[in-house]
Amino acid sequence: MKILYFTSTGNNLYIAQNLGGELLSIPQLVNDNIFDIEDDVVGIVFPVYYATSPKMLREYLKKVNIAADYLFLIASYGSDGDQNALRIMTKTLEKRGMAVYYTNSVLMVDNYLPMFDMAKEKEIKDENDILNAINIIKDDILMKKEFKLSKKMFTNVPFIEKVLESTMSKKFKIVVGEDCSNCKLCVKVCPRGNIELTEEKPVLGDNCEFCLGCVHHCKNNVLNLNQEANPDERYINPNIKVSEIIKSNNVG
Structure with a gap:
């Protein structure tokens, strides 16, 4: 299993590490011009930015070719927007011929300073709850469960x-x-x-x-x-x- 991830404060690296497999940093993949990813199982772990994903990841998805029997997406989020971000990424990949079989999200401390007080965020987000959510996702992936968060939020991606x-x-x-x-x-x-x-x-x-x-x-x-x-x-x-x-x- 290979997991592609984007992290700035460590949340998504923490998710990726707990899921296991070979971890591949998206900034390093971009830097090394690596756009061909192949394995039986491939996942993408990323943070939600304003109901979508980081610009670097969106740019990377336009070029990457993923060959996998089972492709999954995991988003970390602080309040909402996770399902929309997952829908956008799923649509992007499937338009390019890469089927996504599983999407899910993990509620974590949100580092978006204009909106969130870090002291309060650290108080209300429980580490045990976070790890339990990751472990449930890990079990789903091991079983190659097919599941997608389906709530529709926004439609105008651009x-x-x-x-x-x-x-x-x-x-x-x-x-x-x-x-x-x-x-x-x-x-x-x-x-x-x-x-x-x-x-x-x-x-x-x-x-x-x-x-x-x-x-x-x-x-x-x-x-x-x-x-x-x-x-x-x-x-x-x-x-x-x-x-x-x-x-x-x-x-x-």
Whole structure:
């Protein structure tokens, strides 16, 4: 079994690790120009961004060729939008001749800082519930169960993605403050290779995924958003090492 995953704070890597198999980071696959994936069982594990998936993953799905007897999709989400994101991805793959047999989702801590208070999120999302949900999905996959979340939410996919891009790029901005320690974590965890250190200060390029990995990992809160629910709180999955996220995303 091969699992393709996208992660910024570790949630989706945590899901992928618990499901097992050979784990393949999507940023690394893109960086290495690997678009042919083959195995008996192949899965894609990803976060929900505004009722769809990360832009990098959407771009990758337009090129990837997956040869598998059983293809499944798992989305992590914080409040809603999971079923719509799964529907969009299923439709994208099936249009390209790749049948999806199973889709499901896991409710986890949402790292979207403009909307969610990380302190409250960590209080209301129980780790045991998360692991139990993953284990149920794991059993389904081992049995090659056929199942799809079916609730229909939105239909206009281009509109959703247009709103996503305009919201991320115009309304919310990552602001660079002072006192950078030059740890380079922001550079290393960025899946797009979109950050450089100039005169020991992070400089963001024009290819931001808005995964907020750089903000959550910043030790001195040098990186912030212009609008945040709680500027003093950050979130990284406690079961995942920072070095694992760097290994997944460092494409510099």
